[in-house]
Amino acid sequence: MSHKLPCQHCNSDCVTKVYNESGEVFCCTGCKQVYEILQNNNLCDYYRFQEGTSKVVGSSKLLDDYRYLDTENIRKQLLRFQQSDKANVSFYLPTIHCSACVWLLERLPQLQQGVLQSKIDFLRKEVDIWFNPAQVQLSEIAFLLGQVGYEPKIDLESVSEKASKNPNRDLYLRIGVAGFCFGNIMLASFPTYLDTQNSMEPYLMDVFSYVSFALALVVVVYAAAPYWKAAFMSLKMRHLDLNIPIVLGMSVLFLRSTYEVFIAHQASYFDTLAGFVFFMLLGKWFQQKSYDNLRFDRDYKSFFPLSARKKINDKWIPTPITQLQKGDEIQLQHGDLVPADAVLQEGIAQIDYSFVTGESERVQVNKGDLLYAGGRQMGGKISLLLEKALNQSYLIKLWQEVPFQSSNKPLYATLTDKISKIFVPVVLSISVIVGIYWYFNEVDRMWEIISAVLIITCPCALLLSSPIIWGNILRLLAAKGILIKDTQALEQLSDIDFIVFDKTGTLTEVQNAILQYEGAPLSEEEKSLIAMATVQSGHPMSRSIFEKFKTYMPEKMPEDVFFEERVGAGIHFNVARHYIFIGKKERSENGTIIVIDGKEKGVFLQERKIRTGIKSLINTLKGLHYKIAMLSGDGVQDEKMMEAVFGENVPLKFACSPYDKLNFIREKQEKNHKVMMIGDGLNDAGALKQSDFGLAISEQNLQFSPASHAIIEGNNLVKMPEVLAIAKGGKKLIYGALLISLLYNVVGIYVASSGMLSPLFAAIIMPLSSVSVVIYGMLGSNILVKKYYSHIARDIADSLTFAPQKTSTKFSLDIKTQV
Amino acid sequence: MSVIVILIVASLLVALIFLGAFLWAVRSGQYDDDYTPSLRIFHDETINKQHANKSSEHN
Numbered sequence: 001m002s003h004k005l006p007c008q009h010c011n012s013d014c015v016t017k018v019y020n021e022s023g024e025v026f027c028c029t030g031c032k033q034v035y036e037i038l039q040n041n042n043l044c045d046y047y048r049f050q051e052g053t054s055k056v057v058g059s060s061k062l063l064d065d066y067r068y069l070d071t072e073n074i075r076k077q078l079l080r081f082q083q084s085d086k087a088n089v090s091f092y093l094p095t096i097h098c099s100a101c102v103w104l105l106e107r108l109p110q111l112q113q114g115v116l117q118s119k120i121d122f123l124r125k126e127v128d129i130w131f132n133p134a135q136v137q138l139s140e141i142a143f144l145l146g147q148v149g150y151e152p153k154i155d156l157e158s159v160s161e162k163a164s165k166n167p168n169r170d171l172y173l174r175i176g177v178a179g180f181c182f183g184n185i186m187l188a189s190f191p192t193y194l195d196t197q198n199s200m201e202p203y204l205m206d207v208f209s210y211v212s213f214a215l216a217l218v219v220v221v222y223a224a225a226p227y228w229k230a231a232f233m234s235l236k237m238r239h240l241d242l243n244i245p246i247v248l249g250m251s252v253l254f255l256r257s258t259y260e261v262f263i264a265h266q267a268s269y270f271d272t273l274a275g276f277v278f279f280m281l282l283g284k285w286f287q288q289k290s291y292d293n294l295r296f297d298r299d300y301k302s303f304f305p306l307s308a309r310k311k312i313n314d315k316w317i318p319t320p321i322t323q324l325q326k327g328d329e330i331q332l333q334h335g336d337l338v339p340a341d342a343v344l345q346e347g348i349a350q351i352d353y354s355f356v357t358g359e360s361e362r363v364q365v366n367k368g369d370l371l372y373a374g375g376r377q378m379g380g381k382i383s384l385l386l387e388k389a390l391n392q393s394y395l396i397k398l399w400q401e402v403p404f405q406s407s408n409k410p411l412y413a414t415l416t417d418k419i420s421k422i423f424v425p426v427v428l429s430i431s432v433i434v435g436i437y438w439y440f441n442e443v444d445r446m447w448e449i450i451s452a453v454l455i456i457t458c459p460c461a462l463l464l465s466s467p468i469i470w471g472n473i474l475r476l477l478a479a480k481g482i483l484i485k486d487t488q489a490l491e492q493l494s495d496i497d498f499i500v501f502d503k504t505g506t507l508t509e510v511q512n513a514i515l516q517y518e519g520a521p522l523s524e525e526e527k528s529l530i531a532m533a534t535v536q537s538g539h540p541m542s543r544s545i546f547e548k549f550k551t552y553m554p555e556k557m558p559e560d561v562f563f564e565e566r567v568g569a570g571i572h573f574n575v576a577r578h579y580i581f582i583g584k585k586e587r588s589e590n591g592t593i594i595v596i597d598g599k600e601k602g603v604f605l606q607e608r609k610i611r612t613g614i615k616s617l618i619n620t621l622k623g624l625h626y627k628i629a630m631l632s633g634d635g636v637q638d639e640k641m642m643e644a645v646f647g648e649n650v651p652l653k654f655a656c657s658p659y660d661k662l663n664f665i666r667e668k669q670e671k672n673h674k675v676m677m678i679g680d681g682l683n684d685a686g687a688l689k690q691s692d693f694g695l696a697i698s699e700q701n702l703q704f705s706p707a708s709h710a711i712i713e714g715n716n717l718v719k720m721p722e723v724l725a726i727a728k729g730g731k732k733l734i735y736g737a738l739l740i741s742l743l744y745n746v747v748g749i750y751v752a753s754s755g756m757l758s759p760l761f762a763a764i765i766m767p768l769s770s771v772s773v774v775i776y777g778m779l780g781s782n783i784l785v786k787k788y789y790s791h792i793a794r795d796i797a798d799s800l801t802f803a804p805q806k807t808s809t810k811f812s813l814d815i816k817t818q819v
Numbered sequence: 820m821s822v823i824v825i826l827i828v829a830s831l832l833v834a835l836i837f838l839g840a841f842l843w844a845v846r847s848g849q850y851d852d853d854y855t856p857s858l859r860i861f862h863d864e865t866i867n868k869q870h871a872n873k874s875s876e877h878n
Contacts, residue, residue, distance in 0.1 A: 098858075099858035099859075102855060102858045102859060103859075106859070120855055121851075121852045121855055122852070122854050122855040122858055123852070123854050123855070124852075168850070168851075169845055169846070169848075169850065169851065172845045172850050173842060173845050173846075176838065176841045176842060176845065177838070177842075180834060180837075180838045180841075183834070184831060184834055187830070188827070204823065204824070207824055207827065208827075211827060211831070
């Protein structure tokens with residue numbers, strides 16, 4: 001019924017229209033705001049880099065909202081470097097998503113005088129800004145970023161100690177050095193391989209050997225240092241891991257070669273040694289590739305703001321929330337987080353506890369009632385009297401609980417750990433047996449052959465198999481939207497036999513509640529009136545009503561409309577003689593009534609919707625003999641619905657506190673179950689951490705999720721059976737890789753123990769075994785993921801019944817309610 | 820044949836220069852972010868074009 005009109009800024013269809021002075025059309029004021037800033041600064045090239053629809057919309061925050069950044073206390077904590085004319089700050093900008101973002105943000109100096117340089121780290125979604133504090137304030141920079149659509153996320157975590165150096169730097173250096181030494185030792189060893197008739201002049205042989213020795217010394221001392229350290233640690237903790245045979249092999253290689261060079265004047269094994277260290281470091285690098293923009297170890301700090309306005313001498317002064325004390329009076333505005341458990345003093349509190357409980361419905365709090373830390377005030381200003389300091393609050397205390405102290409959880413023994421427990425004794429006893437044999441046959445060669453056995457059994461291929469296979473699966477899954485923390489987490493996933501679901505926000509969708517209308521049928525005109533009345537409101541109920549009626553929205557909003565929205569008291573809307581009220585009849589009542597021209601037309605009811613495909617997911621998991629349970633923090637009102645989803649023999653627990661959830665998982669673990677917890681929200685944080693595999697569901701660009709082993713978006717949940725199968729398949733692949741390296745070892749041990757091992761043979765067989773394991777691992781894991789993923793791709797297409805939510809609508813609506 | 824010793828030393832020195840360059844690059848942070856530069860690569864060109872267009876308009 002309406003022709004399409006793309007927004008000048010974000011290129012999406014304009015449902016409501018906002019025009020600027022030159023008549024260009026925008027879908028919302030946020031888009032218009034960004035466009036105007038860019039136009040005024042000759043930065044419209046931005047739109048040429050832009051592909052498809054833009055996801056950034058100007059923030060509605062005011063400069064005053066950022067003023068707290070300029071207070072000395074907070075400023076000092078945020079700045080990384082400070083001089084009178086130069087300062088450095090770094091912000092996390094969650095909305096960075098494309099190359100146009102990089103282009104625009106790196107031109108900040110053009111937008112704001114005093115900004116000297118800005119540099120983006122795309123994967124971390126961070127901007128690193130150098131500015132002149134004499135010309136521009138921190139608050140102005142943050143405000144500008146918000147204005148152009150990149151509102152910085154400033155929270156308690158921004159000021160906590162962070163490793164400024166990239167942890168990979170160290171590894172890169174070692175790989176570089178090992179690679180350099182490996183290459184040059186090869187060069188120096190090559191002549192000795194070709195010299196089959198021993199015709200080389202002896203002094204030349206020595207020169208080559210001394211060069212190799214010097215380079216190998218660097219490899220052993222510098223490049224291999226982490227292995228020495230790790231082996232020392234594991235000896236100290238009396239925990240036998242693969243580092244021991246590595247270090248053993250390395251020392252024997254080095255000592256034997258040193259002997260060959262300086263005493264026997266023979267060809268050495270230094271090339272094998274350097275190659276071995278180089279390959280191992282490469283394996284480590286492959287495994288270490290991680291997602292820089294995701295934080296799996298998030299604690300409460302990333303959920304809480306930096307400061308709150310505290311009452312000091314009748315003025316509201318921004319104060320770091322870590323300095324807030326019991327008895328302080330603070331003020332919150334729309335969208336602010338309750339920083340600590342507090343009592344409501346003044347104002348109407350509509351608290352959204354969605355990231356505490358996963359429940360998006362707002363809770364009305366009366367004067368004198370307790371508000372819990374982590375709730376978000378939606379609506380007007382309120383003032384609170386703090387009952388507790390930040391770290392005494394209920395939710396924060398959860399973090400200080402046992403499971404959050406990582407040392408209390410037993411170390412997970414990986415497959416390679418288990419194997420090395422067998423591997424080391426077996427290798428040692430083989431060398432003893434071989435040694436005894438040669439002692440009685442040719443005692444002169446005994447030490448030479450024992451060392452040869454130890455050299456050839458060095459578990460290089462064994463060590464590579466796990467990082468290559470898990471690392472590759474990790475990357476392939478990440479490309480499909482299943483983000484797992486590290487290779488160890490993936491391995492833990494393959495052992496899971498018990499799956500625990502959280503209800504709200506996990507099984508049910510937070511946003512897509514089904515809207516039902518009961519009452520008299522509505523005419524076209526009435527529907528259009530309702531659309532006009534609700535378009536301006538940011539309340540979730542109004543938004544879902546608007547979604548339902550948005551096709552009835554007139555092309556242009558009539559000029560003389562009256563709109564008023566009072567928090568908790570509904571919407572009053574007047575247009576051309578019509579009067580509309582949308583809201584609750586009684587505060588406590590369920591459902592929103594529609595009154596048009598004094599007549600009550602009907603009621604809108606919201607029913608929480610279960611995610612698409614959950615029921616078949618549960619059935620599939622049951623079919624695969626996984627044990628299942630459900631824990632919910634809510635009351636029993638949804639019991640019937642949940643019984644229908646889970647069927648029989650599944651424990652369903654309602655009204656669980658965060659501690660109950662945690663204890664439930666602990667109980668199952670004591671019964672030797674490997675438990676996976678699927679949840680969202682801070683109330684699942686304890687359970688997620690305690691479980692053997694914590695899976696966090698996140699809806700908002702994966703930004704807000706508690707500490708976990710993996711993060712996925714809600715609609716990926718139905719892929720769980722395939723992901724579990726891939727993890728199990730990965731384990732089988734590793735067994736295959738072990739078999740391959742074992743075969744090479746058997747050949748190697750035979751050659752070594754019969755006294756035929758030569759440096760040339762070692763230099764060929766060792767890299768060969770590593771390379772075959774790498775090729776096998778890469779191919780195998782690719783085939784594995786592809787095999788299961790063809791199912792997944794189909795399922796996803798089926799389950800995507802709801803359109804992806806457009807963020808811009810939400811932002812624009814928020815702006816309008818505030819105006 | 821003793822010339823080969825000099826050659827070895829020379830080749831090692833050249834290789835060391837490259838190793839040094841690599842170490843410097845890593846230490847100065849050039850390997851910290853290996854993704855963003857790939858997005859940045861086309862940007863400057865378009866900017867120059869814009870400037871070129873502008874100056875030609877003025878003429």
